[in-house]
Amino acid sequence: CIRDSFExxxxxxxxxxxxxxxxxxxxxxxxxGLRLDGLLPLYPRLQSAHGASVGVLCVQENKPGHADAVAxxxxxxHRATSDACAPRLATVYDTRLIRHVATRVLQLPRLAYVPLWxxxxxxxxxxxxxxxLLAFERVDDGAGLLVANxxxxxxxxxxxxxxxxxxxxxxxxxxxxxxxRRGARAHLS
Numbered sequence: 001c002i003r004d005s006f007e008x009x010x011x012x013x014x015x016x017x018x019x020x021x022x023x024x025x026x027x028x029x030x031x032x033g034l035r036l037d038g039l040l041p042l043y044p045r046l047q048s049a050h051g052a053s054v055g056v057l058c059v060q061e062n063k064p065g066h067a068d069a070v071a072x073x074x075x076x077x078h079r080a081t082s083d084a085c086a087p088r089l090a091t092v093y094d095t096r097l098i099r100h101v102a103t104r105v106l107q108l109p110r111l112a113y114v115p116l117w118x119x120x121x122x123x124x125x126x127x128x129x130x131x132x133l134l135a136f137e138r139v140d141d142g143a144g145l146l147v148a149n150x151x152x153x154x155x156x157x158x159x160x161x162x163x164x165x166x167x168x169x170x171x172x173x174x175x176x177x178x179x180x181r182r183g184a185r186a187h188l189s
Contacts, residue, residue, distance in 0.1 A: 023055030023097055029151065030059055033066045040073040047074065053094045054078070056136070058149035062090040086130035089149045098136040098145060106131040106171050108164040111156045122155035129153055131168045133175060144179060148172055 024046065030036055047054055054074055059067045067080035067090030074092065082090040085105040093100060111126040131150035138145065148168050152161045 022050070022052030023094070024050055024052050025056045025147075026054055027058040027060070027149075028070075030061050030063075030066055030070075032061050033063050036066055036069065040069060043070060043073040044075070053097060054092070055094045055097045056145075056147055057092040058147065059090040059092060060088065060149070060151040062088050066090070067092055081134070083132055086132050089130060089132045089151065091132065091134055091147065091149050093136065096139065098138055101135040101137055101144075103135075104133045104171075104175075106133060106167065108150065108152070108167050109160070111153050111160055114155045118155040126155070127153070129164060131171065133171060146172065146175055146179070 026046065030039075043054070057070065057074070059070060059080075062082060064087075067082060071078040071080040071092045074094075077096045078092055078094055079100070080090050080092045081100050081103065083103045083105050091100075108129040108131055110128055114122055114124055114126055129151060131148055134147045134149065136145040136147065137143065148171075150164075150168050152164045
């Protein structure tokens with residue numbers, strides 16, 4: 001089973017170097033907050049089940065107040081951040097472990113049109129999708145952490161989603177090169 005093989009490969013979450021603290025990284029498409037009230041009590045269980053804080057939680061299909069509610073459910077030390085250019089992407093993080101330094105929003109390749117058969121579950125007009133690249137620094141030593149939060153198109157083909165994924169990957173690679181040139185600090189270029 002996938003769970004068993006993962007547990008053998010990763011018997012426990014990776015510790016943040018130098019902190020002695022474990023950090024979980026997770027993602028959740030909240031589906032516009034559908035049944036979010038019922039999910040909020042489950043977030044702390046994720047932490048207690050793994051004995052580690054949710055250090056970063058990428059939220060997709062965010063609506064106003066939803067990511068803040070998730071942060072509150074995780075504990076008073078969690079904060080939510082999003083950018084006005086991509087408000088449907090929010091990122092919740094543990095301020096005891098990392099601090100948010102910067103966010104850069106990337107426009108992903110846009111679908112030319114939504115095929116007729118996909119209009120049954122997707123909007124009839126293509127939606128501009130984004131990726132949020134977030135720079136964090138560890139509280140203990142200032143080491144950088146780069147996070148990409150994105151939601152690929154549901155409509156279209158895998159070839160189109162591949163283009164979107166390559167755009168995210170290319171932006172991350174460019175940022176890593178820029179960070180190496182300036183001494184690996186977390187600030188986005």
